[in-house]
Structure formats: structure tokens, C-alpha cells
Amino acid sequence: MSSSKSNKIVKLESSDNKTFEVEEAVAVQSETLKNMVDDGCANDTIPLPNVNGKILEMVLGWCKKHVDETVTGDELNKYEADFLDLDQADLYGLLMAANFLNVKGLLDRVLQRVADMIKGKKPEEIRRIFNIKNDFTPEEEEEIRLENAWAFD
């Protein structure tokens, strides 16, 4: 980050009309916001209609922590691990927000977290955990089982 802009503040407004003010260095962790800043569109409050206040606060907290130079490597790891200890609704909200705002590190961690939740599970378990409806007909299920039998063992 160039030092000349280090004191600039970026204002963000969530879908439920909460405003947040963060330093530019924090905000540009989001590629989306960084592009806006670079294009000179970040002078007024930026509305983020896709992200609600709670989630936005979480995201900004993450960004702040990663900019903070006083935080050690171990502390950061612990922070990241605890951070992702969320229920599914929040996890997906966070995922979509990180996707929308394009915060690479956060996005990666959340995606990996969900992938880890899938790891080692059988299809029926996956459906149960993630609340997915099985829309295959019995013939289709059989066809898939033929090829992917080891997933059912």
C-alpha cells in the first residue's frame, strides 16, 4: 500500500443500513473495493446491498486482523480457526460475501472449510448435514452407484 493514502477512510453501508468506517488499507483487502478505490469511486459511502451488517462486520474484522502488523503468526492461525467456527447459515453468508467482495484469503479458508466438512462423508450423510433434497429417481441413483460404488461403502 502506498503510504500517501494510508490515512484515508472508506465508508461502507450494509444492506440493513449499518455504516462501517475502515481504513483504506483494510478495505482494499477486498479486490472489489480495491478496484473501486483505484477507480476513484470510493469517495462517498459505498452501498453493499448484498451483504448484511453482521456478515460485513465479520469480514471487516478479518481484514483488520490481517492488516495489523502486531499480530503474530500463531495468533493469526488461532484467529482464523476460531473465526470459522460458525453455523451453516453464517458460513454461507460469509462465503457469499467473501465471494462478492473478493477477499481472497477469507474466501479460500471458507471454501476449504466447507470442503473439509464434506470430506469422508457418504452421500446420505452429506444430504443430511447440508440439508439437500435427493432429486434422483431410483434408476438414476442406481446408475450413479454403478460408477461410484466406493462412495457408498
Place this chain on the structure above:
Amino acid sequence: MSKLFGFSGDDDFCPRGSIYPNPKESSLFLSLGSHVDVYFPPRKRSRISAPFVFSGERVEQKKQVSIDVLPDECLFEIFRRLPGGQEKSACASVSKRWLTLLSNICRDEFCSNSTTEYLKPEEKSAENKAEDPEIESDGCLSRSLEGKKATDVRLAAIAVGTASRGGLGKLLIRGSNSARRVTDVGLRAIARGCPSLRVLSLWNLSSVGDEGLCEIANGCHQLEKLEICQCSEITDKALLAVAKHCPNLTDLTIESCSKIGNEGLQAIGRCCPNLKSISIKDCPLLGDHGVASLLASTSYVLTKVKLQALNITDVSLAVIGHYGKAVTDLALISLPNVSERGFWVMSNGHGLQKLKSFSITSCRGVTDTGLEAVGKGCPNLKQFCLRKCALLSDSGLVSFAKAAGSLESLQLEECHRITQVGFFGLLNCGAKLKALAMVNCLGIKDLNMGLHLPSPCKFLRSLSIRNCPGFGDASLAVLGKLCPQLQHLDLSGLQGITDAGFLPLLDNFEAGLVKVNLSGCVNLTDKVVLSLAELHGWTIEMLNLDGCWKISDASMVAIAENCQLLGDLDVSKCMITDCGIAALALANQQLNLQMLSVSGCSLITDKSLTALEKLGQNLLGLNLQHCNAISISTVELLVEQLWRCDILH
């Protein structure tokens, strides 16, 4: 296909008015790379909002939250991070949306670790060891889908399931007219998930079009063999894509594809330097232009050519004759626009020097002149097969045989203008024939005069005269003197021959008969078999007497005593009784019998059970069909006891 859960909330991206004057700039919000472009249409990207998830009462909504609220691109990214094949297979079985997404990920997009650079190095290596590694996929798996089982879902499942277990190498799809058919979607899944595909065969898939095959071309660069039959929606565009992206193509078969024309073939010829075999049948749009340019471009590599039911003319034949320098096998079938001149020009092109095997069916251009030219123009021709050529005469046949100096095997089928004069002329003309077959040639009648025979056919080993009803005893008698070295004799369907004609024959075969087929020769009696067993018992390995109803137990006794080498015996519909079977069984240790057929022998009863059991110790195949006197329980006993033997009943 995939249905995102319906979102409430308006479609408008920024309800308070767009930040950007140009709405297209909303693409700045998109984070994921270009590899998702092909699959995800742009409009889906704006639907990231999921309002109902964020509404106040989280506790009640907790149970209703499903991962399916995530947009396709997020799920896509999650799947990309799945560690191993088993996880991917499990996810493929969860729902249709998941199956579709998984099967559309290109194999090289699955990243175990490439984007997870935020993991500490120790964590990364631990993860690597824990998960099952991606097996080097060399395409060792094959799949064959037919009829009702050929569906897009199955193809998607295959794309996911084979990826980490060796990779798909061969795929055969035989379609049907059922409701759930294979479409381009299924082929796309295969294209994405199976880059090691080498052999693809598509039959009767009218719902597959260019898009599917283009995807395959783009995804499966290792493709070597491609077969497209009865796929009416595929056009030249698909062939152009295959030509461009599959340089390893060696075999191409196109059959009954009404939209494929010259351009496609031209491209294949230009861009596939390894093309060895081409087979084209019944493509009405294809003409000389395509065939000629293909042959000209692949002049030094193409070895097998088959052209059937096409509108090509003498021009194509001329091109073959000139450019077919590497062609070893050539088949020309049902070419109505090819004339005598075409064959003449082809042969005089002097290009067919390597031609070994040539087969012509139903081409009116095969006349005496045409055929003689072929004989002269193909100096290395060894096998020649002529079917349904009504214009060829006796003299033409003989001059051909004289001209084709290297000819070893000749087969004539339904060439009704050939008579016994031509047949014997052939045997007598000094040709070095090793095998001769005349099938269904109605012009052949029995000799009614003596024949002057200066030179017997020293090289002839195999003679087959099938279903030529005019062939009789007089002709048989002459045969014996003409072919002393004969080992394989097939006279099936010759109802005119009797013992009188056949018996003298057996004395003349010096080399000893090895395979004898007399099925349908209804007039032959035990005397023939007795003589055969006595004179040729040392050498005979296969004897077929199917339908010779005069053959009785006496023959079986003779065979049992004399034919130590006999491995295959067929006495279907003969007058064999239990005594005959007993005689065979008695000599069992001396016999080499592996295949036995007594189908239709109604005189064999349950009494033969022990004998059959004894025989069955060595048998690999036993045919008991239509043996009405053998009860089902006996058959079942046999099936149980003779587990090594394949019993037909």
C-alpha cells in the same frame, strides 16, 4: 438442469440505482477466473444475494438453511478443493445439481493445493499424505452403455467416477429411442472429466449434435478411434473440430450420418497425420471431393479403406489408384456410380502396390475388363473377395487369376454368371491359390463331360463350395484329382452329392484332411464317415455332419476308433442313438474331443447320462438343444457336474 432456489428480492442488482453508468461494469464484482465462463452464463453471476438467509430469526431458519443457497460458482470452487476421488464420487451422488457441477469440472481444474497458499507448509504436506493421491490416469477403463442405460446421468457419473481410478479409455454408447437419451450434456461431462479417452463409439444417437462432439474434441486430445453411426445431427463442424484437436486419430468410421459432407473429410485428411483406417458408409452428402482430398492427403499413412453406399464415381477410384500407396486393405461396396472405367483407371494408377486384401461387393463396374485390370494393377494382391457381381464371366475370372500372380485366397459369392467351366478353369490355370471359396453361385452346374487336366493345384489347402446347388458327383470326382494337397474341405449345403461322388475323393488327398464340413449334404451315408475315419483319421480335427440324417451309430464307432485328433464334432440331426454316444465315451481317453453337438438328435435318451458325463470331463462345449428325449433333470444334472463345460440346452 440446475435450479437455484428461488430468491425473493428483485433482480435489480443495486436497487438504489447503479453506481456505474454502464451496467456491464458489474462484472467487476466477479471474483472467479475465466475457466468458469463456458459453463456459467453471465446472468447467474448477479444472483449472489440470498435474502432469506440473512433475515432476523436465525434460530428457526437454521434448520432450513441448505448449502444449495450458494451460487454455482461457489459450489464449483468447493468441489475443486475436494481431496480425493471418493469425496467426488460421494458428492456426485447427492443431487442432480451437484452431479452436473462436478461433471463439468475439467480434470486439470481440480486443485489439491494450488490456491490454498494460505496454509502453512507443514499443514500442506500433511494433507498431501493423508488424502489418496490422484492416480496417474492412463485411460485403462472401458464403459459400454446400451439402450435404456445410455443416459446423461450415467455419463456424468462415469466422468466423475472413472477420473481417479485409472481414467476412461474406451466409451461405447448405443442409443435407443427411449425418453431419457444421451444428449450433448452427457458428452460434455465426458469431455471434461475423461481427457484420457482414446476410443469413442457413438451409435444411433439422434439427440447428440455438433456441440457434444466438439466438446469431446476439445477435451480429449488423445482420441485415436472414432466411430459415428446413425447420428443424424452431426455435421462437418464437429469433424472439423476433431481434425483440429485430435492429431492422434488413427481410425475413423462414419456410417449413415446424413449431414456429414466433403468439408469434414477434407479437414480430417489435412490435419490427422496418423490416420490409418477410414470406413464410410451411406453418407449421401459425401462425394468425390471429400474422398479424393482425404486419400490424397493421407497418401503414405492410410492403410485400410472401406467405402460403402456412397455417391462417388470413377474419379475417386482414380485417386485411390494413384494415391493409395500405403493401402493394404480395400473394400468397395455398393457403389452405383462406379463403372468399368473406374476400375481400369484405378489399376493403371500403379499406386496400389501394397494392396494385399481387396473386397468388392455389388459394383456394376466389375466386368471382365475391369477385373483383369485389377489383376494386373495390384501385383501383391493376396486375398480377393467378390460378391454379387453379376457381370463377371468365366473367361474374365480365369484371366484375372492368371494376371494376379500373388493371389493366395479367392472368394466368390453370388456371382451367378460363373459356371463350372470357370470354376475348373480357375483350378487349372496354374494360379498359386491356397484357398478358394465359392458360395451361393447358382450358375455352377455339374460337369457333364470329361475334363482334360494337365496341372493339379499343388498349393490349394482350403476349398469351400457352399450352397451351390448345381454342384454334383461328377464335379466332385474331378476335384479329387485337382487338389491333392487339400486339408480343409467345406461342402456344406451341397444336396446333390452322394456317396458315389464323395468316396473316390478321399483317396486322392495326400496331405490328410484336417477340417471337413459336410453339413446339409443329406445324401451322404455312413460309408463316407467310415472311409474318412480310415483314410484321414490321423489328421482330422474338425468334422461337421449337421443335417446328414442318414449318418448313424456306425459312424460314431468308426470315429471313436480312428480319430484321435478330433476336437470338434457336430452330428446335429443325425440318426445317433445312445449306442453311438456310448461308443464315443468308451474311447474317451484316446479322444481329444472338446466340442460336441448332438442337437436335434431325438433318439438320444436319458440313458446316455453316464456316457455324456464321461465325455464331459474333457469337453468345453456341448450342445443338447432340441434333444427331445433327454429330460430336463438329466440336463440339469449334467450342467451341475460338468462345470467346465458350456452346455447349450
